[in-house]
Amino acid sequence: ILNVEQSPQSLHVQEGDSTNFTCSFPSSNFYALHWYRWETAKSPEALFVMTLNGDEKKKGRISATLNTKEGYSYLYIKGSQPEDSATYLCASPLDSNYQLIWGAGTKLIIKP
Amino acid sequence: EPEVTQTPSHQVTQMGQEVILRCVPISNHLYFYWYRQILGQKVEFLVSFYNNEISEKSEIFDDQFSVERPDGSNFTLKIRSTKLEDSAMYFCASSAYGNTEAFFGQGTRLTVV
Numbered sequence: 154i155l156n157v158e159q160s161p162q163s164l165h166v167q168e169g170d171s172t173n174f175t176c177s178f179p180s181s182n183f184y185a186l187h188w189y190r191w192e193t194a195k196s197p198e199a200l201f202v203m204t205l206n207g208d209e210k211k212k213g214r215i216s217a218t219l220n221t222k223e224g225y226s227y228l229y230i231k232g233s234q235p236e237d238s239a240t241y242l243c244a245s246p247l248d249s250n251y252q253l254i255w256g257a258g259t260k261l262i263i264k265p
Numbered sequence: 266e267p268e269v270t271q272t273p274s275h276q277v278t279q280m281g282q283e284v285i286l287r288c289v290p291i292s293n294h295l296y297f298y299w300y301r302q303i304l305g306q307k308v309e310f311l312v313s314f315y316n317n318e319i320s321e322k323s324e325i326f327d328d329q330f331s332v333e334r335p336d337g338s339n340f341t342l343k344i345r346s347t348k349l350e351d352s353a354m355y356f357c358a359s360s361a362y363g364n365t366e367a368f369f370g371q372g373t374r375l376t377v378v
Contacts, residue, residue: 196369197367197369199366202364202365253367
């Protein structure tokens with residue numbers, strides 16, 4: 154069974170500080186790694202879909218890296234702002250049927 | 266831009282009643298999902314659906330729940346004999362394939378009284 158794990162479970166960060174958190178997944182039979190941001194009372198929003206080892210993607214102050222050989226991805230937020238407060242979810246397809254297996258999420262709280 | 270739509274946006278139901286939450290996924294997508302978030306808690310996966318059948322379901326998705334794609338466009342979640350603890354935000358999502366991003370609807374807030 155494929156397990157996608159995220160750490161930490163929650164994170165409090167001072168406004169203006171940079172932060173990062175981790176998504177771990179089995180490195181065998183890798184297909185893709187997804188990152189989503191889920192703000193309270195809103196629907197989840199896709200941030201990145203990464204497929205290649207060493208891939209790095211960036212959207213504004215948010216970036217992500219991917220290491221498929223060791224089975225982890227980091228999400229970085231530079232200069233955290235209150236609007237970054239959300240739960241960040243990662244997910245990876247189970248197998249060639251591409252059923253997404255989701256991590257439990259990292260809840261990020263930005264303190265003003 | 267294509268989007269996933271969910272109806273209703275808010276549903277209030279009496280405990281013990283049955284509810285049907287409706288979703289219209291993006292038309293060329295092949296994979297469909299239901300998630301829920303109880304207020305203040307984490308996102309919970311309920312079920313995924315592909316090729317007109319359930320491909321995966323969580324422990325939450327017991328006999329009280331069922332999903333259906335009745336007409337090739339709608340994707341419904343039925344909750345029988347609702348309980349107070351079923352009150353949550355229910356999100357539908359769809360994706361073209363598993364290695365493409367999932368698009369989420371705006372959610373249905375279910376309140377069981």
